[in-house]
Amino acid sequence: MGYSRYNSENPSATSAEELAADYVGIERFFSPKNVVVIGASNSPRRFGYNVMKNLIEAGFDGNIFPVSLKENIVFEKPAYKSVLDISDPIDLAIIIIPAAIVSSTVEECGKKGIKAISVLSGGFSEVGTKGAELEKEVTRVAEKYGIRIVGPNCVGTMNTHRDLNASFVMYSVKGNMGFITQSGALGAACSYVSKREKLGFSKFVNLGNACDVSVPEIVEYYARDPDTNVIGIYLEGVKDGREFLDAISETTPIKPIVVVKAGRTEQGAKAASSHTGSLAGSDRIYKALFKQKGVVRANSLFELIDVAKAFTKQPLPKGKRVGIITNAGGAGVLATDACSDNGLTVPSLTNETVKALRSFLPDVAILNNPVDIIASANKDCYLKTTEIVAADKNIDALIVNCVVPTFLGMKPSEHAEGVAGAYHNKVKEYGKPVVSCWMAGELAEPGREILEKIGIPSYSSPEKAAIALSYMADYREFVNRVKKGK
Amino acid sequence: MGYSRYNSENPSATSAEELAADYVGIERFFSPKNVVVIGASNSPRRFGYNVMKNLIEAGFDGNIFPVSLKENIVFEKPAYKSVLDISDPIDLAIIIIPAAIVSSTVEECGKKGIKAISVLSGGFSEVGTKGAELEKEVTRVAEKYGIRIVGPNCVGTMNTHRDLNASFVMYSVKGNMGFITQSGALGAACSYVSKREKLGFSKFVNLGNACDVSVPEIVEYYARDPDTNVIGIYLEGVKDGREFLDAISETTPIKPIVVVKAGRTEQGAKAASSHTGSLAGSDRIYKALFKQKGVVRANSLFELIDVAKAFTKQPLPKGKRVGIITNAGGAGVLATDACSDNGLTVPSLTNETVKALRSFLPDVAILNNPVDIIASANKDCYLKTTEIVAADKNIDALIVNCVVPTFLGMKPSEHAEGVAGAYHNKVKEYGKPVVSCWMAGELAEPGREILEKIGIPSYSSPEKAAIALSYMADYREFVNRVKKGK
Numbered sequence: 001m002g003y004s005r006y007n008s009e010n011p012s013a014t015s016a017e018e019l020a021a022d023y024v025g026i027e028r029f030f031s032p033k034n035v036v037v038i039g040a041s042n043s044p045r046r047f048g049y050n051v052m053k054n055l056i057e058a059g060f061d062g063n064i065f066p067v068s069l070k071e072n073i074v075f076e077k078p079a080y081k082s083v084l085d086i087s088d089p090i091d092l093a094i095i096i097i098p099a100a101i102v103s104s105t106v107e108e109c110g111k112k113g114i115k116a117i118s119v120l121s122g123g124f125s126e127v128g129t130k131g132a133e134l135e136k137e138v139t140r141v142a143e144k145y146g147i148r149i150v151g152p153n154c155v156g157t158m159n160t161h162r163d164l165n166a167s168f169v170m171y172s173v174k175g176n177m178g179f180i181t182q183s184g185a186l187g188a189a190c191s192y193v194s195k196r197e198k199l200g201f202s203k204f205v206n207l208g209n210a211c212d213v214s215v216p217e218i219v220e221y222y223a224r225d226p227d228t229n230v231i232g233i234y235l236e237g238v239k240d241g242r243e244f245l246d247a248i249s250e251t252t253p254i255k256p257i258v259v260v261k262a263g264r265t266e267q268g269a270k271a272a273s274s275h276t277g278s279l280a281g282s283d284r285i286y287k288a289l290f291k292q293k294g295v296v297r298a299n300s301l302f303e304l305i306d307v308a309k310a311f312t313k314q315p316l317p318k319g320k321r322v323g324i325i326t327n328a329g330g331a332g333v334l335a336t337d338a339c340s341d342n343g344l345t346v347p348s349l350t351n352e353t354v355k356a357l358r359s360f361l362p363d364v365a366i367l368n369n370p371v372d373i374i375a376s377a378n379k380d381c382y383l384k385t386t387e388i389v390a391a392d393k394n395i396d397a398l399i400v401n402c403v404v405p406t407f408l409g410m411k412p413s414e415h416a417e418g419v420a421g422a423y424h425n426k427v428k429e430y431g432k433p434v435v436s437c438w439m440a441g442e443l444a445e446p447g448r449e450i451l452e453k454i455g456i457p458s459y460s461s462p463e464k465a466a467i468a469l470s471y472m473a474d475y476r477e478f479v480n481r482v483k484k485g486k
Numbered sequence: 487m488g489y490s491r492y493n494s495e496n497p498s499a500t501s502a503e504e505l506a507a508d509y510v511g512i513e514r515f516f517s518p519k520n521v522v523v524i525g526a527s528n529s530p531r532r533f534g535y536n537v538m539k540n541l542i543e544a545g546f547d548g549n550i551f552p553v554s555l556k557e558n559i560v561f562e563k564p565a566y567k568s569v570l571d572i573s574d575p576i577d578l579a580i581i582i583i584p585a586a587i588v589s590s591t592v593e594e595c596g597k598k599g600i601k602a603i604s605v606l607s608g609g610f611s612e613v614g615t616k617g618a619e620l621e622k623e624v625t626r627v628a629e630k631y632g633i634r635i636v637g638p639n640c641v642g643t644m645n646t647h648r649d650l651n652a653s654f655v656m657y658s659v660k661g662n663m664g665f666i667t668q669s670g671a672l673g674a675a676c677s678y679v680s681k682r683e684k685l686g687f688s689k690f691v692n693l694g695n696a697c698d699v700s701v702p703e704i705v706e707y708y709a710r711d712p713d714t715n716v717i718g719i720y721l722e723g724v725k726d727g728r729e730f731l732d733a734i735s736e737t738t739p740i741k742p743i744v745v746v747k748a749g750r751t752e753q754g755a756k757a758a759s760s761h762t763g764s765l766a767g768s769d770r771i772y773k774a775l776f777k778q779k780g781v782v783r784a785n786s787l788f789e790l791i792d793v794a795k796a797f798t799k800q801p802l803p804k805g806k807r808v809g810i811i812t813n814a815g816g817a818g819v820l821a822t823d824a825c826s827d828n829g830l831t832v833p834s835l836t837n838e839t840v841k842a843l844r845s846f847l848p849d850v851a852i853l854n855n856p857v858d859i860i861a862s863a864n865k866d867c868y869l870k871t872t873e874i875v876a877a878d879k880n881i882d883a884l885i886v887n888c889v890v891p892t893f894l895g896m897k898p899s900e901h902a903e904g905v906a907g908a909y910h911n912k913v914k915e916y917g918k919p920v921v922s923c924w925m926a927g928e929l930a931e932p933g934r935e936i937l938e939k940i941g942i943p944s945y946s947s948p949e950k951a952a953i954a955l956s957y958m959a960d961y962r963e964f965v966n967r968v969k970k971g972k
Contacts, residue, residue: 044895127850168893170929183816185861185889192890192927193946236819262819265826271819274852300820300949330669333722333748333757334786340751364613366760375671403671404678407654409531441678443656460679463786 025148026213026221028116030159030203032091033062035166036083036114038105039096039121040066040074047096047120050168051156058158058165063088083112092116094156094166099123102152103137110145117142118166119151125209126153139211154208155184160201161227167204175200176312178228180218182236183262184208190234190301197302198452199309202227214240216247223251230311231257232304236272245289252294253482256311256475259295260304261286294478296471303467309457310468314433316476317397320344322469323389324370326401327377331439331462332370335399338466344397344473346370353392360384369395375405379418383426390430397433397473399465400456404440404447412440416447424454433472437465511634512699512707514602516645516689518577519548521652522569522600524591525582525607526552526560533582533606536654537642544644544651549574569598578602580642580652585609588638589623596631603628604652605637611695612639625697640694641670646687647713653690661686662798664708666701667720669748670694676720676787683788684938685795688713700726702733709737716797717743718790722758731775738780739968742797742961745781746790747772780964782957789953795943796954800919802962803883806830808955809875810856812887813863817925817948818856821885824952830883830959832856839878846870855881861891865904869912876916883919883959885951886942890926890933898926902933910940919958923951 035055041048048068052075055064065086066074073079080086083093083105093114095102099121109117124135135152142149150157156167160174169188172179173195181187184206191204202225205218215238222228231251238244248257263272264283290297298304322344326332336346346369349357354367361381366372371389373381382400389395402419404412416438427434435457438444448458459465521541527534534554538561541550551572552560559565566572569579569591579600581591585607595603610621621638628635636643642653646660655674658665659681667673670692677690688711691704701724708714717737724730737743749758750769776783784790808830812818822832832855835843840853847867852858857875859867868886876884888905890898902924913920921943924930934944945951 047893050893122850170892181816183814183819185814186816186820186925188892189814189817189889189925189927192929193925194927196927234816236816260820262816262823264823267826267832268819268823271815271822271832271854271856274815274854274858300824300947302947302949328669328671328675329757329760330667330672330720330722330748331675333669333754334672334746336757337748337750337754338786340753346753346757364608368757368760370757372760403675406656406674407533407536409529439672439675439679441675441680441682443678461786461788463788 022217023221023224025115026217028091028148029118029150029157029166029205029213030164031162032116032164034065034088034090035060035062036065036067036086036090036093037096038067038083038093040068040079042071042074047168051094051096051120051166054165054167054171058171059163060165061163065090083108083114086112090114092118092166094118094120096120096168099131099134099152103134103141106138106141106147110141110147115146116148117150118154118156119149120154120156120168122153124152124211135209135211142212149212150205151208152211155188155206158201158204160203167206172201172204176202176227176229177232177308178203178222178225178230179205179232180215181206181234182215183234186234186301190305193301194305197305197309198449198458199305199312210239214243216240216243219247219251219257223255229255230308231255232308233257233259234301235259235261236263245293248293248295253479257295258298258304258308258311259290260298260301294475294482296475306459306464307468307471310433310435310472313455313457314435314472315431316479317433317469317473318476319396320473321347321394321396322466323349323392323395323398324401325373325382325385325389325398326370327373327375327405328401328403329366329372331401331403331437332372335401335437335462335466336370338463342466342470344466344470347394349389349392350394353388356388357385375403376408379422382419383422386423386434387426390432390434395432397469398435399462399469400434400436401462402436402438402447404438404443406443412443413446416450420447420450420454420456423456427454427456433469435459435465435468437462508703509707509710511601512703514577514634515604515636515643515652515691515699516650517648518602518650520551520574520576521546521548522551522553522572522576522579523582524553524569524579526554526565528557528560533654537580537582537606537652540651540653540657544657545649546651547649551576569594569600572598576600578604578652580604580606582606582654585617585620585638589620589627592624592627592633596627596633601632602634603636604640604642605635606640606642606654608639610638610697621695621697628698635698636691637694638697641674641692644687644690646689653692658687658690662688662713662715663718663794664689664711664714664716665691665718666704667692668701668722669720672720672787676791679787680791683791683795684935684944685791685798696725700729702726702729705733705737705743709741715741716794717741718794719743719745720787720790721745721747722749731779734779734781739965743781744784744790744794744797744957745776746784746787780961780968782961792945792950793954793957796919796921796958799941799943800921800958801917802965803919803955803959804962805882806959807833807880807882808952809835809878809881809884810887811859811868811871811875811884812856813859813861813891814887814889815852815858817887817889817923818858821887821923821948821952822856824949828952828956830952830956833880835875835878836880839874842874843871861889862894865908868905869908872909872920873912876918876920881918883955884921885948885955886920886922887948888922888924888933890924890929892929898929899932902930902936906933906936906940906942909942913940913942919955921945921951921954923948
């Protein structure tokens with residue numbers, strides 16, 4: 001719970017100044033001018049090594065001050081014994097030292113005038129009563145000095161638009177999803193998977209035990225962050241239901257939120273409670289809440305990534321009518337099934353569309369929707385078909401399928417390069433979302449990479465493409481409802 | 487429809503000799519001693535080039551005879567003008583020439599004594615009435631000579647245990663799934679994906695228009711094939727419902743069948759009908775049929791691969807009680823949710839198990855199920871925990887999760903190598919299925935590769951692992967019911 005805001009005497013009377021102050025308070029974790037690493041180390045077997053390495057490798061352009069009781073030079077930088085020995089002002093402290101000495105270190109940070117601290121150390125409330133007492137003491141000291149705390153027991157923060165990796169896990173690729181995770185490890189895993197799936201993160205935070213800075217505060221911060229256009233959350237449970245509800249209510253009308261809510265099932269909730277001590281809460285309540293507030297609920301981390309990618313790269317569809325283009329009949333059938341399963345329709349094309357397609361497609365092509373442009377289809381065929389189908393008034397969104405051809409002299413990567421290249425600068429003109437499904441395992445990767453680069457989300461299966469469009473269409477409906485005043 | 491068997495006067499009176507004859511008839515497509523390619527070519531822009539290249543590259547140890555009207559040497563082999571010019575006996579002909587001259591070529595093959603022909607050429611019933619007539623004529627000629635036909639309009643056959651790629655698509659990796667696909671392109675895509683997912687194929691066939699050799703015949707053939715221990719089918723519709731029902735009824739009690747049935751939805755069925763002319767049929771009928779006959783129905787090609795992999799690599803679970811081991815709490819929660827979603831339970835471990843785990847796991851480890859052995863867990867910790875949980879009488883199957891560690895000096899590939907290496911030769915001793923979920927995008931790949939090599943199916947998400955176990959448990963229940971005489 002963010003005491004600085006929510007523990008105030010009248011939590012609802014948040015003025016513009018207070019909001020701005022909150023924003024600056026959180027901003028220090030993502031855009032500090034300089035950073036101190038308390039517990040910095042040259043030993044690869046210590047987290048303080050990974051934090052130093054990550055900060056340097058990500059290319060952070062501010063000063064990095066190591067603090068170490070044992071070493072005089074850390075990563076070729078002079079190390080200090082205490083933050084109080086540093087003469088420069090400090091925006092953000094990253095603490096990765098034993099739990100027992102954290103509160104006294106926070107006290108020093110307070111004296112130094114530091115207002116933001118990420119406590120990466122474990123050994124607090126997650127390990128029992130003794131740890132919980134240590135955590136309470138840290139919170140008390142921080143409150144005394146008006147310090148905001150991320151953590152303890154967390155992996156830290158990242159801001160790819162400031163080259164900041166203030167965590168001990170691998171850096172995310174640059175992009176536009178703001179990510180919040182209640183599990184550090186899953187957050188890291190999600191970041192690695194995102195890299196492969198070409199979903200970039202704008203910012204990343206793992207709040208750990210969340211003794212101060214809370215999920216709702218980060219949601220509100222991301223809502224106002226210009227580098228973030230979709231918010232992804234791995235959630236096990238919320239401590240502060242009211243604040244969470246307020247934060248999502250304010251955010252979803254302007255930015256989509258995609259949530260994986262773990263502990264959905266009774267057994268899962270029990271496991272979540274062992275894990276983070278979160279009360280997972282009745283899933284029915286979350287379900288109703290998410291639906292009412294337009295929160296997109298993904299069924300897995302992969303689905304979160306799939307959907308977020310579509311949100312960051314493509315416009316929202318005006319409706320649920322999908323045009324499918326494929327060079328393999330079977331892929332078209334699977335895509336149609338997947339659309340139907342997810343509340344989308346695959347309507348007939350207009351006579352004009354069919355006529356226009358007939359004028360250049362081979363005789364054996366199928367001009368129904370899905371349009372089967374057959375295996376020999378080249379880039380011109382793909383582009384022309386897509387332009388014609390995109391212009392059809394019966395169509396709100398497109399799925400372009402390709403089973404990567406490996407015969408007739410066609411080379412998978414050349415083919416993909418050709419097709420993607422042809423779409424370059426065109427896709428935006430349609431004003432309708434286009435997603436793609438390139439099927440062929442490793443062979444499809446060069447094609448998928450190119451498509452992602454030009455802003456066409458690329459999936460490995462038609463089901464994923466349909467699910468992404470379906471969530472986008474639902475979200476668009478929600479936004480329309482909000483605009484009409486419900 | 488296989489006329490040689492099913493068009494006989496009394497189709498139900500199938501004697502052992504007839505069955506054996508059928509087996510040999512189909513066997514030629516998968517284990518020919520030698521092969522003729524009619525329409526072989528040196529030009530990469532022709533299918534006849536891909537077929538020659540594929541046969542040679544796969545390392546087929548029989549003779550390959552090219553037949554070409556235009557070229558004298560094809561792939562450094564002397565080319566013949568007609569099969570009748572070849573003096574050696576021929577087991578299998580692969581025809582890839584214009585539709586109009588296929589029937590006269592089949593006639594020549596008949597005169598030559600060839601009993602198996604894959605007609606890869608298109609331009610038959612899939613393109614309309616004219617093509618349908620050509621197809622009828624091909625069938626008539628084949629019948630006259632007692633020739634079995636795979637196709638027309640197909641990609642061909644493969645047998646990885648004989649180094650045979652008698653198709654124009656890329657070769658599958660060697661393994662134990664017999665695959666049947668009604669879509670050539672999707673079959674190829676599935677093969678490429680399988681390669682990445684480390685599911686090997688024993689045999690592969692795409693039947694195209696299926697003028698003769700039918701899905702049920704291949705199912706029966708795979709049922710008796712010693713290299714095949716799971717059968718995968720991409721199905722749009724069956725022409726011969728009775729034969730299909732008989733084939734699956736005979737097969738599922740001895741080998742699992744995993745089916746992706748496309749055209750499940752009304753719109754999908756319409757698309758399937760445009761694609762292969764299959765009558766997709768009411769999905770309710772398929773659903774009931776599959777359930778009654780113990781056919782595993784996968785929801786996507788990826789799911790088919792995921793499930794088949796578990797079937798080929800691990801024993802069936804005796805029940806639905808899953809033990810989850812994880813080095814990241816969140817992954818354990820997601821796995822628990824996924825188990826619950828799929829009809830599996832995550833029961834408490836016995837006191838003995840908990841006691842045994844407590845004896846060596848760190849204090850902050852969680853000894854409930856899921857067992858959280860925390861991020862620092864090394865290979866010994868993984869192995870010991872797995873052995874103890876596998877021995878628990880409350881547990882029928884295991885999911886081992888790992889969010890690949892990248893800190894504290896642990897290197898992802900070394901870690902995976904260590905963990906997988908530790909399991910080597912151990913997993914079989916448990917007599918319970920073990921599946922794994924290594925999460926971390928590209929970083930997880932070296933680990934997943936090693937796990938697959940030692941026979942532990944490896945997934946990229948806990949949901950996939952749970953789904954695989956769930957289908958295995960369902961199949962085991964089916965087999966038990968059959969054994970008890972229903």
